[in-house]
Amino acid sequence: MMASLRISVIIPTFNRAALLRETLRHVLAQTSPAEEVIVVDDGSTDGTAEMVAADFAPQVTVLRIANAGDLAARNHGLSVATGDLVAFCDSDDLWDAGFLAEMRGIWRREPGxxxxYANFRILAETADQKDDKFGDAPPGFWEGMRxxxxxxxVFDRPIVDRLVRxxxxxxxxxxxxxxxxxSIxxxxxxxxxxxxxxxxxxxxxxxxxxFGVIRRPxxxxRKHEANYSGDVQTMNLGDAAILEHVxxxxxxxxxxxxxxTESIARRRREAFDIAFARHDFEAVLAIDAMLGASGRSASQRVKAMVARWPPPFSGLAAASLLRLGSWRAGTSSAG
Structure with missing residues (x-):
């Protein structure tokens, strides 16, 4: 039964016709091909649907919906998919040729x-990142796997506590x-x-x-100007908002x-320091309001005070503080 597992691939997209073409080529070049590939066009205005129909039919099905965001697009694809398994790929990312073969392999070993999730590397516009994401995990994150x-x-127990960190x-x-x-x-x-x-x-x-894990990247x-995932400040604030929401x-x-709660505060403190380093004082004050007096460090209280000064004094003072090593902003994401 595992050998005959049918896989549906769902690709949400919005105005990424040029990038989507390369993504689809990688999806269709799998050594263990998917039985179904669905592109959900989330209200694109750049000819995405026409490009897919012209270049990739009948191998790829295009579904057009009114713009509703990537989550709604993924769910729309999920609602019509027919595979036993569903794989998701954003329209600007690239799979290695063996991605689906590895996924079928892990299901053969663990049918339940x-x-x-597979590991990944960053593909930036300027240069590839050699390190993989799993290697950034804090000590102990991968302990206890079978x-x-x-x-x-595979993790045999829930891992929410790890994901919070x-x-x-x-x-x-x-x-x-x-x-x-x-079902969920x-x-x-x-x-x-x-x-x-x-x-x-x-x-x-x-x-x-x-919960399965494939360590190989x-x-x-992709990290590029059209997405937010390369902006650590924005990602930290988004993750904090999601943690608060859930x-x-x-x-x-x-x-x-x-x-x-501690993770929310940590992510916002990191975003605060990055905003200050950018001299984005409007963002500094907005994040300061989220943190409150008890959520800031002593140095951040000083930074908040500087952010309220009128220009050019605020910029000059910020530059002076950042020249001191103990005031330098952190730049690593919380993950």
Missing amino acids: LRVA ELGEDQA FQPFFPSCMVADREFLL GGWDESVGRVVGTDFATVLLLGEHAP LVSI LARRPTLRPLAREI
């Missing part, structure tokens, strides 16, 4: 899997049991269009086991309230 062999492992799982690296994903409501659209909206769904998936995640809505997360 709910979801599995090894399946060949870079494959660090989030290494991206949509383009995900394959899920279709019926299971439908698909992608969580309640977060709206906050940056990093998939984080809410990863947290939901993390409540369920078995099999996906290239904590208020999901009773299952209440036992982790302290850890989640």
Whole structure:
């Protein structure tokens, strides 16, 4: 049965016709091909649907919907997919040729899997990033997995507590049991269009086991001017907003309230420091209001005061503070 598992690939897209063409070439070049490839055109105005129909029919099906965001587009594709498994790929990302073969392999070893994620590398416009995402995990993150062999492992218990601290799982690296994903409501659209909206769904998936992991980087995640995932300040604020949202809505997360609250504050403090380093004083004051007096460090209280000064004094003072090593802004994302 595992050898005959049917896979549906769902690709949400909005005005990325040029990038989508390369994404589709990688999807269709898999050594273990998908049985179904669905592009959900989320209201594009750049000829996306026409390009796919002209260059990739009948191998690829195009569904057109009114613009509703990537979560709604993924769910629309999920609602019509027919595969036993569903794989998701954003329209600017690239799969290695063996991605689906590896996913079929992990399901053969662990047929009861709910979801599995592969590792990835960053593909930037200027240069490729050699390090992989899983390697950025904090100490202990990968402990307790059951090894399946060949870079494959599985968490047999929920991992939400780990995901609150660090989030290494991206949509383009995900394959899920279709019926299971439908049973939990698909992608969580309640977060709206906050940056990093998939984080809410990863947290939901993390409540369920078995949860599969493929350590080998099999996906290239693009970073370019048209997406937000390369902006650490924006991503930290988006992740903090999502954590705040799901904590208020999901009773299952209440036992982790302290850890989640601390993660929210940490992400906002990091965003605060990055905004200050950019001399984005409007953002500094907005984040300062979110943190409150008790959420800031002593240095951040001084920075907030400087941000309120009129230009050019605020800029000069900020530059002077940043020349001191102890005031320099951090630039690493919370994950």
